[in-house]
Amino acid sequence: MIIIGVENMHTYCFVFALGYLTVCQITRVYIFDYGQYSADFSGPMMIITQKITSLAYEIHDGMFRKDEELTPSQRGLAVRRMPSLLEYLSYNCNFMGILAGPLCSYKDYITFIEGRSYHMTQSSENGKEEMQYERTEPSPNIAVIQKLLVCGLSLLFHLTISKMLPVEYNIDEHFQATASWPTKVTYLYVSLLAARPKYYFAWTLADAINNAAGFGFRGYDKNGAAHWDLISNLRIQQIEMSTSFKMFLDNWNIQTALWLKRVCYERASFSPTIQTFILSAIWHGVYPGYYLTFLTGVLMTLAARAMRNNFRHYFIEPPPLKLFYDVITWTVTQIAISYTVVPFVLLSIKPSFMFYSSWYYCLHIAGILVLLLLPVKKTQRGKNTLENVQLSRSKKFDGRENSLGQNSFSTISNVCNQNQEIASRHSSLKQ
Numbered sequence: 001m002i003i004i005g006v007e008n009m010h011t012y013c014f015v016f017a018l019g020y021l022t023v024c025q026i027t028r029v030y031i032f033d034y035g036q037y038s039a040d041f042s043g044p045m046m047i048i049t050q051k052i053t054s055l056a057y058e059i060h061d062g063m064f065r066k067d068e069e070l071t072p073s074q075r076g077l078a079v080r081r082m083p084s085l086l087e088y089l090s091y092n093c094n095f096m097g098i099l100a101g102p103l104c105s106y107k108d109y110i111t112f113i114e115g116r117s118y119h120m121t122q123s124s125e126n127g128k129e130e131m132q133y134e135r136t137e138p139s140p141n142i143a144v145i146q147k148l149l150v151c152g153l154s155l156l157f158h159l160t161i162s163k164m165l166p167v168e169y170n171i172d173e174h175f176q177a178t179a180s181w182p183t184k185v186t187y188l189y190v191s192l193l194a195a196r197p198k199y200y201f202a203w204t205l206a207d208a209i210n211n212a213a214g215f216g217f218r219g220y221d222k223n224g225a226a227h228w229d230l231i232s233n234l235r236i237q238q239i240e241m242s243t244s245f246k247m248f249l250d251n252w253n254i255q256t257a258l259w260l261k262r263v264c265y266e267r268a269s270f271s272p273t274i275q276t277f278i279l280s281a282i283w284h285g286v287y288p289g290y291y292l293t294f295l296t297g298v299l300m301t302l303a304a305r306a307m308r309n310n311f312r313h314y315f316i317e318p319p320p321l322k323l324f325y326d327v328i329t330w331t332v333t334q335i336a337i338s339y340t341v342v343p344f345v346l347l348s349i350k351p352s353f354m355f356y357s358s359w360y361y362c363l364h365i366a367g368i369l370v371l372l373l374l375p376v377k378k379t380q381r382g383k384n385t386l387e388n389v390q391l392s393r394s395k396k397f398d399g400r401e402n403s404l405g406q407n408s409f410s411t412i413s414n415v416c417n418q419n420q421e422i423a424s425r426h427s428s429l430k431q
Contacts, residue, residue, distance in 0.1 A: 001056060001082070006063040013056035014263065017049045018282065025285045046283060047101040050259045051092050055079065055106045057263050071266060077105050096213050100206040102233040103255040104215075112215045138220075140211040143228035147208035150236070154201040157194075165194040167345045171354045184359075185335060192338040195345055196239075203233035203253070231255060243329040245304040248337055256280075274298050289343035292352050296340045296364065303367035304336070306374045339363050 004012045025042050061070055062078030070078065083091070083106070091109050111117050118137045169175055170188055179187070210216045211228045218230040235251040242248035249257060260276050268275045281294035315325035339359065343352035356364070 001059070006060055006082075010053075010056040010060040014053045017052045021045050021049045022282060022286065029286055042285065043100065044098055047097060047103060048092050049283065050101075050103045050256070051106075053263055054103065054259060055083070055088075055091065058106055059083075073262070074266070077107055077262070079106055096210045096215060097206070100202055101255065102203065102206055102210075102231050103259055104210075104231045108230060109215075117215075117217055138217060138226035140214060140217070140228055143216075143226070144208050144212045147204050147211065151201050151205045151208065154197040154204065157197040158201060162194040162197060165191045167191045167195055167342065168351070170342060171346075171351050171358065176358050188338045188342075189334055192341060192345075193240075199253075200234065200236060207232050241330065242333050242337075243326050244308060244333055245301050245336065246308075248333060249301075256283075273301055277301075287347040288349035289345070289347040289352050292343035292349070293341055296343075299364060299367040299371075300336050300340050302376070303370040304333070306370055306376050309377045310374050336363060 001009050001013060021042070024045055028040065028042055058077050058079040059082065061074050062080045063082070067075055087110065090113065091106055094109075094113075097104070108117075165187075170184075170191060175187075176184075207216065207229075210231060216228045216230045216232070218227040220226055233254050233256075235254070238251040239248060242251070260280055264279045265272045265276045277294040277298045281291045284290045284294075312325070315321050340363075342355050343349075346352050346355065
Protein backbone atom coordinates (compact mmCIF):
# COMPACT_ATOMS: atom_id res chain seq x y z
CA MET A 1 0.00 0.00 0.00
CA ILE A 2 2.84 2.41 0.79
CA ILE A 3 5.26 1.44 -2.00
CA ILE A 4 2.83 1.09 -4.91
CA GLY A 5 0.84 4.27 -4.28
CA VAL A 6 -2.86 5.06 -4.42
CA GLU A 7 -3.19 4.74 -8.20
CA ASN A 8 -2.55 0.97 -8.36
CA MET A 9 -2.54 -0.22 -4.75
CA HIS A 10 -6.00 -1.78 -5.03
CA THR A 11 -4.87 -4.11 -7.84
CA TYR A 12 -1.61 -5.17 -6.18
CA CYS A 13 -3.19 -5.65 -2.74
CA PHE A 14 -6.04 -7.66 -4.26
CA VAL A 15 -3.75 -10.00 -6.21
CA PHE A 16 -1.25 -10.42 -3.38
CA ALA A 17 -3.78 -10.97 -0.58
CA LEU A 18 -5.97 -13.36 -2.57
CA GLY A 19 -2.92 -15.20 -3.93
CA TYR A 20 -1.40 -15.58 -0.48
CA LEU A 21 -4.71 -16.84 0.90
CA THR A 22 -4.95 -19.40 -1.93
CA VAL A 23 -1.41 -20.67 -1.29
CA CYS A 24 -2.19 -21.08 2.41
CA GLN A 25 -5.42 -22.93 1.65
CA ILE A 26 -3.58 -25.29 -0.70
CA THR A 27 -0.96 -26.05 1.95
CA ARG A 28 -3.60 -26.59 4.63
CA VAL A 29 -5.75 -28.94 2.57
CA TYR A 30 -3.21 -30.86 0.49
CA ILE A 31 0.10 -30.64 2.38
CA PHE A 32 -0.34 -30.22 6.14
CA ASP A 33 -3.51 -32.28 6.58
CA TYR A 34 -2.41 -35.86 7.24
CA GLY A 35 -5.89 -37.21 7.86
CA GLN A 36 -5.71 -36.24 11.53
CA TYR A 37 -6.63 -32.95 13.19
CA SER A 38 -5.64 -29.97 11.07
CA ALA A 39 -5.70 -26.46 12.49
CA ASP A 40 -7.92 -24.49 10.13
CA PHE A 41 -6.19 -21.12 10.11
CA SER A 42 -7.73 -20.14 6.78
CA GLY A 43 -10.94 -18.77 8.38
CA PRO A 44 -9.31 -15.71 10.00
CA MET A 45 -7.18 -15.23 6.90
CA MET A 46 -10.31 -15.11 4.72
CA ILE A 47 -11.66 -12.26 6.86
CA ILE A 48 -8.33 -10.37 6.81
CA THR A 49 -8.15 -10.80 3.02
CA GLN A 50 -11.54 -9.11 2.76
CA LYS A 51 -10.39 -6.25 5.00
CA ILE A 52 -7.06 -5.71 3.20
CA THR A 53 -8.66 -5.61 -0.24
CA SER A 54 -11.65 -3.52 0.87
CA LEU A 55 -9.42 -0.90 2.47
CA ALA A 56 -7.16 -0.76 -0.60
CA TYR A 57 -10.15 -0.09 -2.87
CA GLU A 58 -11.59 2.48 -0.44
CA ILE A 59 -8.27 4.38 -0.31
CA HIS A 60 -7.99 4.22 -4.10
CA ASP A 61 -11.53 5.64 -4.40
CA GLY A 62 -10.94 8.38 -1.84
CA MET A 63 -7.42 9.51 -2.76
CA PHE A 64 -7.17 8.89 -6.50
CA ARG A 65 -10.54 8.77 -8.24
CA LYS A 66 -12.76 11.82 -8.68
CA ASP A 67 -16.00 11.97 -6.73
CA GLU A 68 -18.13 12.13 -9.88
CA GLU A 69 -16.65 8.81 -11.01
CA LEU A 70 -17.81 7.03 -7.84
CA THR A 71 -21.14 5.41 -7.11
CA PRO A 72 -22.99 6.72 -4.03
CA SER A 73 -21.89 3.70 -1.96
CA GLN A 74 -18.25 4.08 -3.07
CA ARG A 75 -18.36 7.78 -2.24
CA GLY A 76 -19.72 7.06 1.24
CA LEU A 77 -17.03 4.45 2.01
CA ALA A 78 -14.08 6.28 0.40
CA VAL A 79 -11.08 6.83 2.71
CA ARG A 80 -9.52 10.27 2.24
CA ARG A 81 -6.18 9.72 4.00
CA MET A 82 -3.72 6.88 4.43
CA PRO A 83 -4.25 5.05 7.75
CA SER A 84 -1.47 4.92 10.32
CA LEU A 85 0.13 1.56 11.09
CA LEU A 86 -1.78 1.38 14.39
CA GLU A 87 -5.10 2.09 12.67
CA TYR A 88 -4.35 -0.45 9.95
CA LEU A 89 -3.45 -3.24 12.39
CA SER A 90 -6.35 -2.37 14.67
CA TYR A 91 -8.80 -2.66 11.78
CA ASN A 92 -7.39 -5.98 10.57
CA CYS A 93 -6.61 -7.71 13.85
CA ASN A 94 -9.05 -6.39 16.46
CA PHE A 95 -10.19 -9.12 18.86
CA MET A 96 -13.88 -8.74 18.00
CA GLY A 97 -13.59 -9.92 14.40
CA ILE A 98 -10.29 -11.79 14.14
CA LEU A 99 -11.81 -15.29 14.26
CA ALA A 100 -15.09 -15.10 12.38
CA GLY A 101 -15.53 -11.49 11.32
CA PRO A 102 -17.86 -10.27 10.10
CA LEU A 103 -16.32 -7.85 7.65
CA CYS A 104 -16.93 -4.16 8.29
CA SER A 105 -15.88 -1.08 6.37
CA TYR A 106 -12.83 0.83 7.56
CA LYS A 107 -14.83 4.03 8.07
CA ASP A 108 -17.44 2.26 10.22
CA TYR A 109 -14.68 0.72 12.37
CA ILE A 110 -12.75 3.97 12.84
CA THR A 111 -15.97 5.85 13.63
CA PHE A 112 -16.69 3.27 16.35
CA ILE A 113 -13.17 3.07 17.77
CA GLU A 114 -12.92 6.87 18.04
CA GLY A 115 -16.27 7.05 19.85
CA ARG A 116 -18.13 8.87 17.08
CA SER A 117 -20.68 6.14 16.31
CA TYR A 118 -23.39 7.81 18.39
CA HIS A 119 -23.20 11.13 16.57
CA MET A 120 -25.72 11.89 13.85
CA THR A 121 -23.68 12.44 10.68
CA GLN A 122 -24.62 13.60 7.25
CA SER A 123 -22.54 13.26 4.08
CA SER A 124 -21.75 16.54 2.39
CA GLU A 125 -21.26 17.01 -1.33
CA ASN A 126 -17.55 16.23 -1.18
CA GLY A 127 -18.19 12.95 0.65
CA LYS A 128 -16.88 14.13 4.04
CA GLU A 129 -18.92 13.66 7.18
CA GLU A 130 -20.30 16.63 9.10
CA MET A 131 -21.30 16.08 12.73
CA GLN A 132 -24.79 17.36 13.47
CA TYR A 133 -25.66 16.36 17.03
CA GLU A 134 -24.96 13.67 19.60
CA ARG A 135 -27.37 10.80 20.15
CA THR A 136 -27.99 8.93 23.35
CA GLU A 137 -25.68 5.93 23.64
CA PRO A 138 -27.94 2.86 23.52
CA SER A 139 -27.35 -0.35 25.41
CA PRO A 140 -26.60 -3.46 23.32
CA ASN A 141 -27.75 -5.82 26.09
CA ILE A 142 -31.14 -6.73 24.60
CA ALA A 143 -29.69 -7.26 21.12
CA VAL A 144 -26.86 -9.41 22.49
CA ILE A 145 -29.23 -11.56 24.58
CA GLN A 146 -31.54 -12.09 21.59
CA LYS A 147 -28.63 -13.13 19.39
CA LEU A 148 -27.24 -15.47 22.05
CA LEU A 149 -30.66 -17.16 22.23
CA VAL A 150 -30.56 -17.64 18.45
CA CYS A 151 -27.05 -19.08 18.86
CA GLY A 152 -28.25 -21.53 21.50
CA LEU A 153 -31.19 -22.74 19.41
CA SER A 154 -29.03 -23.03 16.30
CA LEU A 155 -26.35 -25.00 18.12
CA LEU A 156 -28.95 -27.32 19.69
CA PHE A 157 -30.54 -27.90 16.29
CA HIS A 158 -27.14 -28.61 14.73
CA LEU A 159 -26.08 -31.08 17.44
CA THR A 160 -29.36 -33.02 17.35
CA ILE A 161 -31.48 -32.83 14.20
CA SER A 162 -28.64 -32.04 11.78
CA LYS A 163 -26.84 -35.24 12.76
CA MET A 164 -29.90 -37.27 11.82
CA LEU A 165 -30.18 -35.72 8.35
CA PRO A 166 -26.74 -35.94 6.71
CA VAL A 167 -26.37 -34.40 3.26
CA GLU A 168 -24.28 -37.42 2.24
CA TYR A 169 -27.40 -39.59 2.35
CA ASN A 170 -28.52 -37.90 -0.90
CA ILE A 171 -25.89 -39.98 -2.74
CA ASP A 172 -26.46 -43.22 -0.83
CA GLU A 173 -26.86 -46.00 -3.42
CA HIS A 174 -29.75 -47.68 -1.63
CA PHE A 175 -31.57 -44.35 -1.21
CA GLN A 176 -31.08 -43.46 -4.87
CA ALA A 177 -32.31 -46.86 -6.01
CA THR A 178 -35.41 -47.09 -3.82
CA ALA A 179 -36.60 -43.54 -3.08
CA SER A 180 -39.30 -41.93 -5.21
CA TRP A 181 -38.75 -38.51 -6.75
CA PRO A 182 -40.94 -36.68 -4.21
CA THR A 183 -38.94 -38.37 -1.44
CA LYS A 184 -35.64 -37.33 -3.05
CA VAL A 185 -36.75 -33.73 -3.45
CA THR A 186 -38.08 -33.55 0.11
CA TYR A 187 -34.95 -35.08 1.65
CA LEU A 188 -32.70 -32.80 -0.41
CA TYR A 189 -34.48 -29.72 0.95
CA VAL A 190 -34.66 -30.98 4.55
CA SER A 191 -31.02 -32.13 4.67
CA LEU A 192 -29.74 -28.77 3.38
CA LEU A 193 -32.11 -26.96 5.73
CA ALA A 194 -30.53 -28.93 8.59
CA ALA A 195 -27.03 -27.98 7.40
CA ARG A 196 -27.63 -24.23 7.80
CA PRO A 197 -27.89 -23.82 11.63
CA LYS A 198 -24.12 -24.17 12.13
CA TYR A 199 -23.67 -21.07 9.96
CA TYR A 200 -26.47 -19.33 11.83
CA PHE A 201 -24.65 -20.11 15.09
CA ALA A 202 -21.20 -18.89 14.01
CA TRP A 203 -22.30 -15.68 12.29
CA THR A 204 -24.83 -14.70 14.95
CA LEU A 205 -22.27 -15.29 17.72
CA ALA A 206 -19.70 -13.17 15.85
CA ASP A 207 -22.29 -10.41 15.49
CA ALA A 208 -23.18 -10.63 19.19
CA ILE A 209 -19.50 -10.34 20.18
CA ASN A 210 -19.15 -7.12 18.22
CA ASN A 211 -22.40 -5.76 19.66
CA ALA A 212 -21.28 -6.59 23.22
CA ALA A 213 -18.19 -4.44 22.59
CA GLY A 214 -20.42 -1.61 21.37
CA PHE A 215 -19.86 -2.07 17.63
CA GLY A 216 -22.71 -2.60 15.20
CA PHE A 217 -25.14 0.17 16.10
CA ARG A 218 -26.86 1.40 12.92
CA GLY A 219 -29.29 3.94 14.35
CA TYR A 220 -32.87 4.27 15.52
CA ASP A 221 -36.05 3.49 13.64
CA LYS A 222 -39.08 5.82 13.52
CA ASN A 223 -40.31 4.38 16.82
CA GLY A 224 -37.03 5.10 18.60
CA ALA A 225 -35.87 1.48 18.77
CA ALA A 226 -32.12 0.92 18.44
CA HIS A 227 -30.91 -1.25 15.57
CA TRP A 228 -27.76 -3.33 16.10
CA ASP A 229 -27.46 -4.83 12.63
CA LEU A 230 -24.80 -2.64 11.01
CA ILE A 231 -22.53 -5.64 10.43
CA SER A 232 -25.01 -8.50 10.74
CA ASN A 233 -24.19 -11.34 8.39
CA LEU A 234 -27.59 -12.94 7.83
CA ARG A 235 -31.35 -12.55 8.16
CA ILE A 236 -32.73 -15.97 9.00
CA GLN A 237 -36.40 -15.28 8.30
CA GLN A 238 -35.70 -13.82 4.85
CA ILE A 239 -33.38 -16.72 4.02
CA GLU A 240 -35.94 -19.38 4.83
CA MET A 241 -38.77 -17.49 3.09
CA SER A 242 -36.80 -16.49 -0.03
CA THR A 243 -38.86 -16.45 -3.21
CA SER A 244 -35.92 -15.76 -5.51
CA PHE A 245 -32.27 -16.69 -5.84
CA LYS A 246 -31.32 -13.04 -5.42
CA MET A 247 -33.33 -12.68 -2.22
CA PHE A 248 -31.52 -15.70 -0.73
CA LEU A 249 -28.07 -14.39 -1.69
CA ASP A 250 -28.89 -10.88 -0.42
CA ASN A 251 -29.63 -12.23 3.06
CA TRP A 252 -26.97 -14.98 3.33
CA ASN A 253 -23.40 -14.03 4.37
CA ILE A 254 -24.36 -10.39 3.83
CA GLN A 255 -20.97 -8.80 4.49
CA THR A 256 -19.19 -11.16 2.09
CA ALA A 257 -21.83 -10.41 -0.54
CA LEU A 258 -21.22 -6.69 -0.04
CA TRP A 259 -17.45 -7.26 -0.35
CA LEU A 260 -17.93 -9.15 -3.62
CA LYS A 261 -20.18 -6.40 -4.89
CA ARG A 262 -17.78 -3.58 -3.97
CA VAL A 263 -14.50 -5.10 -5.18
CA CYS A 264 -15.77 -7.09 -8.17
CA TYR A 265 -19.36 -6.71 -9.36
CA GLU A 266 -19.46 -2.90 -9.45
CA ARG A 267 -16.03 -2.70 -11.10
CA ALA A 268 -16.21 -5.55 -13.62
CA SER A 269 -16.07 -4.39 -17.22
CA PHE A 270 -17.82 -7.51 -18.56
CA SER A 271 -19.86 -10.46 -17.22
CA PRO A 272 -19.98 -9.13 -13.65
CA THR A 273 -22.12 -12.03 -12.38
CA ILE A 274 -19.70 -14.66 -13.69
CA GLN A 275 -16.63 -12.81 -12.38
CA THR A 276 -18.24 -12.38 -8.96
CA PHE A 277 -19.09 -16.07 -8.56
CA ILE A 278 -15.58 -17.11 -9.66
CA LEU A 279 -14.02 -14.72 -7.13
CA SER A 280 -16.32 -16.13 -4.44
CA ALA A 281 -15.17 -19.68 -5.26
CA ILE A 282 -11.48 -18.71 -5.14
CA TRP A 283 -11.93 -16.89 -1.84
CA HIS A 284 -13.75 -19.82 -0.21
CA GLY A 285 -10.97 -22.32 -0.86
CA VAL A 286 -9.53 -24.97 -3.13
CA TYR A 287 -12.05 -27.80 -2.75
CA PRO A 288 -13.55 -28.74 -6.15
CA GLY A 289 -17.05 -28.68 -4.64
CA TYR A 290 -16.79 -24.92 -4.14
CA TYR A 291 -16.19 -24.34 -7.84
CA LEU A 292 -19.01 -26.67 -8.86
CA THR A 293 -21.39 -24.83 -6.55
CA PHE A 294 -20.48 -21.34 -7.71
CA LEU A 295 -20.40 -22.23 -11.41
CA THR A 296 -23.84 -23.79 -10.99
CA GLY A 297 -24.81 -20.66 -9.06
CA VAL A 298 -23.97 -18.48 -12.08
CA LEU A 299 -26.35 -20.50 -14.25
CA MET A 300 -29.11 -20.52 -11.62
CA THR A 301 -28.81 -16.78 -10.96
CA LEU A 302 -28.98 -15.82 -14.65
CA ALA A 303 -31.87 -18.22 -15.29
CA ALA A 304 -33.80 -17.00 -12.22
CA ARG A 305 -33.27 -13.38 -13.31
CA ALA A 306 -34.57 -14.16 -16.81
CA MET A 307 -37.64 -15.94 -15.42
CA ARG A 308 -38.40 -13.11 -12.99
CA ASN A 309 -38.02 -10.38 -15.61
CA ASN A 310 -40.26 -12.17 -18.09
CA PHE A 311 -43.07 -13.46 -15.88
CA ARG A 312 -43.29 -11.67 -12.53
CA HIS A 313 -45.26 -8.66 -13.81
CA TYR A 314 -48.11 -10.98 -14.82
CA PHE A 315 -48.65 -12.09 -11.21
CA ILE A 316 -48.54 -8.86 -9.20
CA GLU A 317 -52.33 -8.40 -9.10
CA PRO A 318 -54.72 -9.57 -7.71
CA PRO A 319 -53.40 -10.64 -4.25
CA PRO A 320 -54.48 -14.32 -4.57
CA LEU A 321 -52.53 -14.59 -7.82
CA LYS A 322 -49.52 -12.94 -6.17
CA LEU A 323 -49.75 -15.46 -3.29
CA PHE A 324 -49.87 -18.35 -5.77
CA TYR A 325 -46.78 -16.91 -7.53
CA ASP A 326 -44.94 -16.56 -4.18
CA VAL A 327 -45.67 -20.17 -3.20
CA ILE A 328 -44.43 -21.50 -6.53
CA THR A 329 -41.29 -19.33 -6.56
CA TRP A 330 -40.52 -20.21 -2.92
CA THR A 331 -40.69 -23.92 -3.73
CA VAL A 332 -38.55 -23.61 -6.86
CA THR A 333 -36.03 -21.33 -5.13
CA GLN A 334 -35.53 -23.63 -2.14
CA ILE A 335 -35.08 -26.68 -4.38
CA ALA A 336 -32.69 -24.81 -6.67
CA ILE A 337 -30.63 -23.50 -3.74
CA SER A 338 -30.40 -26.98 -2.21
CA TYR A 339 -29.46 -28.51 -5.58
CA THR A 340 -26.78 -25.87 -6.11
CA VAL A 341 -25.03 -26.10 -2.73
CA VAL A 342 -24.76 -29.88 -2.38
CA PRO A 343 -21.17 -29.87 -3.79
CA PHE A 344 -20.29 -27.08 -1.34
CA VAL A 345 -21.09 -29.49 1.51
CA LEU A 346 -19.68 -32.66 -0.08
CA LEU A 347 -16.45 -30.85 -1.13
CA SER A 348 -15.04 -33.66 -3.32
CA ILE A 349 -15.65 -33.87 -7.03
CA LYS A 350 -16.69 -37.54 -7.29
CA PRO A 351 -19.62 -37.46 -4.83
CA SER A 352 -20.71 -34.11 -6.29
CA PHE A 353 -20.98 -35.51 -9.80
CA MET A 354 -22.61 -38.62 -8.36
CA PHE A 355 -25.35 -36.43 -6.90
CA TYR A 356 -25.87 -34.37 -10.06
CA SER A 357 -25.95 -37.47 -12.25
CA SER A 358 -28.55 -39.06 -9.95
CA TRP A 359 -30.70 -36.00 -10.71
CA TYR A 360 -29.82 -36.25 -14.42
CA TYR A 361 -28.47 -32.67 -14.29
CA CYS A 362 -32.11 -31.63 -14.61
CA LEU A 363 -31.79 -28.12 -13.16
CA HIS A 364 -28.64 -27.44 -15.18
CA ILE A 365 -30.53 -28.38 -18.34
CA ALA A 366 -33.57 -26.34 -17.29
CA GLY A 367 -31.38 -23.29 -16.60
CA ILE A 368 -29.69 -23.52 -20.00
CA LEU A 369 -33.05 -23.87 -21.77
CA VAL A 370 -34.39 -20.81 -19.94
CA LEU A 371 -31.40 -18.71 -21.04
CA LEU A 372 -31.71 -19.95 -24.62
CA LEU A 373 -35.46 -19.50 -24.96
CA LEU A 374 -36.25 -16.39 -22.91
CA PRO A 375 -35.08 -12.87 -23.80
CA VAL A 376 -32.57 -11.52 -21.30
CA LYS A 377 -33.05 -7.86 -20.38
CA LYS A 378 -30.13 -5.53 -19.80
CA THR A 379 -29.74 -4.87 -16.07
CA GLN A 380 -29.86 -1.36 -14.62
CA ARG A 381 -26.34 -1.91 -13.33
CA GLY A 382 -25.10 -2.33 -16.88
CA LYS A 383 -26.71 0.94 -17.95
CA ASN A 384 -25.27 2.88 -15.04
CA THR A 385 -21.79 1.45 -15.58
CA LEU A 386 -21.82 2.46 -19.25
CA GLU A 387 -22.97 5.96 -18.40
CA ASN A 388 -20.33 6.40 -15.68
CA VAL A 389 -17.58 5.22 -18.01
CA GLN A 390 -18.73 7.58 -20.75
CA LEU A 391 -19.01 10.53 -18.35
CA SER A 392 -15.55 9.78 -16.99
CA ARG A 393 -14.12 9.62 -20.49
CA SER A 394 -15.79 12.88 -21.48
CA LYS A 395 -14.36 14.64 -18.43
CA LYS A 396 -10.88 13.30 -19.09
CA PHE A 397 -11.20 14.45 -22.72
CA ASP A 398 -12.26 17.92 -21.57
CA GLY A 399 -9.33 18.03 -19.16
CA ARG A 400 -6.90 17.38 -22.00
CA GLU A 401 -8.59 20.13 -24.04
CA ASN A 402 -8.14 22.62 -21.22
CA SER A 403 -4.54 21.65 -20.63
CA LEU A 404 -3.77 22.34 -24.28
CA GLY A 405 -5.06 25.86 -23.78
CA GLN A 406 -8.06 25.65 -26.10
CA ASN A 407 -10.92 28.10 -25.64
CA SER A 408 -13.92 27.49 -23.40
CA PHE A 409 -16.35 27.38 -26.34
CA SER A 410 -14.57 24.28 -27.69
CA THR A 411 -14.71 22.64 -24.26
CA ILE A 412 -18.45 23.36 -23.84
CA SER A 413 -19.16 22.01 -27.31
CA ASN A 414 -17.32 18.80 -26.52
CA VAL A 415 -19.25 18.37 -23.27
CA CYS A 416 -22.55 18.91 -25.10
CA ASN A 417 -21.59 16.43 -27.81
CA GLN A 418 -20.57 13.86 -25.21
CA ASN A 419 -23.82 14.34 -23.28
CA GLN A 420 -25.89 14.00 -26.46
CA GLU A 421 -24.04 10.80 -27.30
CA ILE A 422 -24.65 9.45 -23.80
CA ALA A 423 -28.34 10.35 -24.00
CA SER A 424 -28.74 8.62 -27.36
CA ARG A 425 -26.98 5.49 -26.09
CA HIS A 426 -29.04 5.52 -22.91
CA SER A 427 -32.18 5.73 -25.07
CA SER A 428 -31.04 2.79 -27.20
CA LEU A 429 -30.26 0.80 -24.06
CA LYS A 430 -33.79 1.44 -22.79
CA GLN A 431 -35.23 0.27 -26.09
